[in-house]
């Protein structure tokens with residue numbers, strides 16, 4: 001494996017990408033901000049909040065529709081007019 005610093009691949013997670021974790025409050029997988037590890041509670045893109053003790057580090061389960069839509073908008077804004085939008 002090379003470390004040529006090439007662009008992200010399908011399996012690469014960027015540092016500022018949300019983390020898809022299961023909230024035991026509503027049993028849905030939400031997109032949580034990765035910069036909340038020092039807080040007792042974490043907030044998802046959809047404003048769902050949960051104490052870190054109720055968040056499970058798995059993305060298996062039903063995904064939150066609001067988080068999916070918000071994250072999709074963020075990806076579109078970040079990447080501009082790319083071929084998948086044509």
Ligand SMILES: [Zn+2]
Nearest residue numbers: 030046064067
């Ligand atoms: Zn959500």
